[in-house]
Amino acid sequence: MSLDTDSPERARPEPIQAVPVRHPGRWVAVAVIGVLVAMFVHLLVTNEAFNWSFMVDNMFRPPIMAGVRGSIALLVTSMLIGIVLGILLAIMRLSGNPILRGVAWAYTWFFRAVPRLVLAILFGNLGMLWSRIEFGLPFDRQIGALFGVQDFEARLFGFSATDLLTGFVAGMLALGLSEAAYMAEIVRAGIQSVDEGQTEAAQALGMTQGQILRRIVLPQAMRVIVPPTGNETIAMLKDTSLVAFVPVSTELFFQIRAVGSRTFQVFPMLVAATIWYLLLSSVLLVGQYYLERHFARGSGRAGQARARLRGMAVGGGGAAGGAGGV
Amino acid sequence: MTQASVPAQAGVPAQAGAGPMVRAEQVHKSFGSIEVLKGIDLEVRAGEVCCLLGPSGSGKSTFLRCINHLEKINAGRIWVDGDLIGYRERGGKLHEMREKEVAAQRQAIGMVFQRFNLFPHKTALENVTEAPLLVRREKRAEVRDRAVALLERVGLGDKMSNYPSQLSGGQQQRVAIARALAMQPKLMLFDEPTSALDPELVGEVLDVMKDLARDGMTMIVVTHEIGFAREVGDSLVFIDGGVVVEHGNPREVIANPQHDRTKAFLAKVL
Numbered sequence: 001m002s003l004d005t006d007s008p009e010r011a012r013p014e015p016i017q018a019v020p021v022r023h024p025g026r027w028v029a030v031a032v033i034g035v036l037v038a039m040f041v042h043l044l045v046t047n048e049a050f051n052w053s054f055m056v057d058n059m060f061r062p063p064i065m066a067g068v069r070g071s072i073a074l075l076v077t078s079m080l081i082g083i084v085l086g087i088l089l090a091i092m093r094l095s096g097n098p099i100l101r102g103v104a105w106a107y108t109w110f111f112r113a114v115p116r117l118v119l120a121i122l123f124g125n126l127g128m129l130w131s132r133i134e135f136g137l138p139f140d141r142q143i144g145a146l147f148g149v150q151d152f153e154a155r156l157f158g159f160s161a162t163d164l165l166t167g168f169v170a171g172m173l174a175l176g177l178s179e180a181a182y183m184a185e186i187v188r189a190g191i192q193s194v195d196e197g198q199t200e201a202a203q204a205l206g207m208t209q210g211q212i213l214r215r216i217v218l219p220q221a222m223r224v225i226v227p228p229t230g231n232e233t234i235a236m237l238k239d240t241s242l243v244a245f246v247p248v249s250t251e252l253f254f255q256i257r258a259v260g261s262r263t264f265q266v267f268p269m270l271v272a273a274t275i276w277y278l279l280l281s282s283v284l285l286v287g288q289y290y291l292e293r294h295f296a297r298g299s300g301r302a303g304q305a306r307a308r309l310r311g312m313a314v315g316g317g318g319a320a321g322g323a324g325g326v
Numbered sequence: 327m328t329q330a331s332v333p334a335q336a337g338v339p340a341q342a343g344a345g346p347m348v349r350a351e352q353v354h355k356s357f358g359s360i361e362v363l364k365g366i367d368l369e370v371r372a373g374e375v376c377c378l379l380g381p382s383g384s385g386k387s388t389f390l391r392c393i394n395h396l397e398k399i400n401a402g403r404i405w406v407d408g409d410l411i412g413y414r415e416r417g418g419k420l421h422e423m424r425e426k427e428v429a430a431q432r433q434a435i436g437m438v439f440q441r442f443n444l445f446p447h448k449t450a451l452e453n454v455t456e457a458p459l460l461v462r463r464e465k466r467a468e469v470r471d472r473a474v475a476l477l478e479r480v481g482l483g484d485k486m487s488n489y490p491s492q493l494s495g496g497q498q499q500r501v502a503i504a505r506a507l508a509m510q511p512k513l514m515l516f517d518e519p520t521s522a523l524d525p526e527l528v529g530e531v532l533d534v535m536k537d538l539a540r541d542g543m544t545m546i547v548v549t550h551e552i553g554f555a556r557e558v559g560d561s562l563v564f565i566d567g568g569v570v571v572e573h574g575n576p577r578e579v580i581a582n583p584q585h586d587r588t589k590a591f592l593a594k595v596l
Contacts, residue, residue, distance in 0.1 A: 201443035201502075204394055205457035205509060206433035208425055215460060275335050 051268045058259055059272035067255030068276065071240045074172055074251065078240075079233055081176025084184025091213065093188055104184065106125035117242045119178055123170040124246035127161040134158030168250065180237060185277030186228045192219035226295045230288035234281050241277075252276060345370040345408055347513055347544045348393060353402035362388045364568035365402070370561075372512075375539045377555035377576060378548045381591055384528060386548045389565065390515050393426050393546065394435040395534055406435060406534035407512055433461060436506030440518040442498040444490040450501045451478060451486040454508045461509070469508070476504040480534050496527030500534055507538075514538065516547040552595060556580050564588045 045052060058064070092104035111119075136155035137143070144152020194217045202212040241253035248254060253273055261270030343411045348370040354365040359490055362385045370376045378386040391397045393404055395412040401555050404411040412428060413420040423431070444453050454473035458464045477486055480500040506514060508533050516535065520528040539545060539558045549555060555562050555576045562576035564585070572579055572588045580596075 008329035085370045106422055195443070197439060197443035199446065201439060201445070202395055202457075203396060203429070204432055204435070204439075205505070206427045206429045206431075207457065211460055215456065216445055220445075313411075 013320050017274070049267050050271065051265055054265050055264075055268040055272050058263075058265075059256075059271065059276065061259070064252070064255045064259065064272075066250055067252040068280075070168070070248070070250030071237070071252040074168070074175065074240045074243065074248075075233070075237050077172050078175035078179055079236055081172070082179025082183045082232070083229070083238075085177070085180035087187050089180060089184035089193060090187035093184060094191060108181045108184055112179045113180075116175065116178050116239055117245060120171055120242050120246050123165075123174040124167060126170065130161050132158050133161055133164055165246035167243070167246045169238075171246045171248045171251070174246075175236065175243065176240060181233065182232060183229070186232070187221070187225055190223075190225035191217055193224045194220045198206040225290050226292055227288075230291065232283070233288070234284050237280055237284060238277060241273075345405075346370060347374070347407055348546065349403075349405045350389075350393075353389065353392060353404060355385070355392060355397060363392070363399070364567055366565070366568070366570055367395055368563060368570065368573075370544060372544050373542045374560045375545045375547065376561045376563060377550075377559040378546065378551075378563050378565055379555065379591070380571075384566045385568040386565045387517050388493070389572045390437075390517050390546060390548050393513075393515060394432050394437055396437075406431070408534050429461070430500060433457075433509050433521050434512035436509060436513050436514040438499070438502050438506055438514070438519045440521050442490070442522070444502055444505070445459055445496055446490050449487050450482060450493065454505045457505070458508050460507070471476070472531045473504070473508055474528045476507050477501070479537075480504050494527060495523045496530045499523065499531045503531075503534055503538075506587055512544065514545045516545065516549070518548050518550070520549070520551060529536045550595060552592070564591070566591070 013196045089104045089107060092100040093108070095101060114122075134155045135157055136153075140152055140154040144150070184218070191213075198216055198220065200211055207216070237262045240251060244251055244254035244257065249258075256269045260266040263269075348368065349433040350366055350368040353366040366385075368376075368389075368391055368511065377388065387500060388397060392399050393406065393411065398412065409431060411431060411456045414423060414427075415421075429485045430485050444450075445456065451470075451473055455469045456475060457465075458469040458472070459466065473482070474485055474486065477483055478533065480503055482497060482500055482504070485493060485501075487498060490501070493501065510534050519535070520531050523531065528551070533555070535545070535547070536558050547554070547559075555584075561581045562572075562574060562586075563570055564572040564579065564583075572583065572585045579588065580592060583592055
């Protein structure tokens with residue numbers, strides 16, 4: 001039977017040349033969108049309130065560039081705190097120790113429940129609690145009083161609260177600590193996405209929990225962890241604008257509002273802020289693309305392609321096999 | 327070729343006076359309110375190939391996982407090469423072992439899984455070298471030579487830089503066997519090693535296992551391959567409902583089962 005269809009006598013049929021289905025709806029949509037875009041462009045060009053020349057003149061001025069640098073520094077430091085603390089919290093959350101589990105849960109509960117804006121202002125005002133922050137024996141005064149010694153102090157070193165808790169540090173802590181709560185959930189999801197059989201196989205080889213986590217589970221979890229972390233980074237870039245209310249002065253949004261209110265050109269400067277955040281987010285998007293591509297490598301299809309390039313390809317046709325054990 | 331550097335198996339069955347390699351006494355295991363193992367007794371000599379047979383859900387895989395403490399038993403005792411597994415007995419009282427001690431015990435017990443469980447982010451060679459390097463901190467060159475020899479022995483000398491996703495099921499399972507052997511175990515546990523394979527790939531894995539058995543490796547094999555049990559097995563244990571129903575020479579048990587449940591099971595699978 002199968003021979004019949006292959007027989008050379010049967011001519012190859014003509015390629016199909018059918019009349020395609022018409023899509024009149026698309027043309028209507030193009031017309032509507034065209035009109036809307038034209039209206040928008042008209043608004044941008046003709047409305048005096050935009051004051052484009054003023055915006056362009058001012059959006060690259062030194063204080064605003066310092067603000068851009070400040071925002072980026074804030075982004076990098078708070079994400080570092082968030083990622084490191086987040087991994088730690090995720091491991092605590094998944095550990096067999098009920099106390100660590102409880103602490104991680106409580107931390108996540110608190111920092112996910114309180115809005116970042118509130119946290120930022122709260123941390124900015126922590127200086128009201130202490131004038132100095134000192135390290136040493138806890139409850140030293142109380143212990144001294146217990147033994148009848150007045151004003152007993154056992155302190156090693158200390159800082160003035162205003163030195164330590166600058167606006168920048170307060171903003172960094174507020175954003176970083178809150179980010180850690182979200183990162184903990186992302187890392188936890190990544191760890192749990194790794195097949196249980198991986199842990200069992202590693203256990204059977206005599207590895208300890210720490211070794212399994214470091215060498216077997218986390219590297220595989222990275223593929224799940226990296227994409228949402230990229231999203232978190234972009235979200236964090238936008239959230240750095242919240243610390244303008246701490247207040248932090250070396251920050252993009254603060255600087256832009258300052259220029260706006262000083263010159264009574266509020267709207268052009270808000271447009272400048274929009275453009276700046278668009279620009280920086282786009283840079284991060286490009287970074288995210290390359291990072292994801294990097295972590296997809298070495299595993300699954302990408303790794304397969306690379307190995308084939310190296311000429312170590314699978315000989316026969318037996319190369320099938322899905323993403324084994326993923 | 328480099329066969330000489332392949333780990334010498336603990337084999338040599340005639341270790342006069344030595345106790346059994348595995349001894350299980352009244353092993354009980356429950357998952358919640360369901361009792362899966364209801365008192366299993368078993369002895370496996372050094373160099374013996376012991377096949378565990380039984381219907382699905384009979385508890386044979388669970389019992390295998392108890393031997394290297396992947397499952398904690400609720401009652402009874404298991405010894406491997408004279409060492410009590412998972413516990414220390416002091417003054418008539420059992421003390422749970424620390425995680426590190428359990429891990430140390432597992433180093434001497436290789437295990438091969440139904441679903442291979444190779445590490446997908448590592449090449450075949452890295453899968454084999456990982457544990458000796460990380461757990462035993464052996465010298466890299468030595469481990470590498472041994473791993474290459476092992477992969478050649480299981481017929482995968484040309485697939486060493488491939489990732490698991492680039493290997494067929496049979497090839498993956500052979501890498502998994504090499505990975506377990508790299509730790510130079512005195513005992514190998516096989517948990518239905520051919521059940522997840524396409525029929526035409528079963529043979530290549532069974533061949534590697536036969537080769538191991540000939541070499542004198544002590545093996546406990548949970549399997550549905552009656553032919554393997556008959557040809558290679560030194561003993562056959564039929565488990566049903568969490569107890570050992572029948573235990574004896576595989577050829578005799580298969581040809582002439584004594585118990586009704588064994589008869590019924592063999593009638594279905596043969």
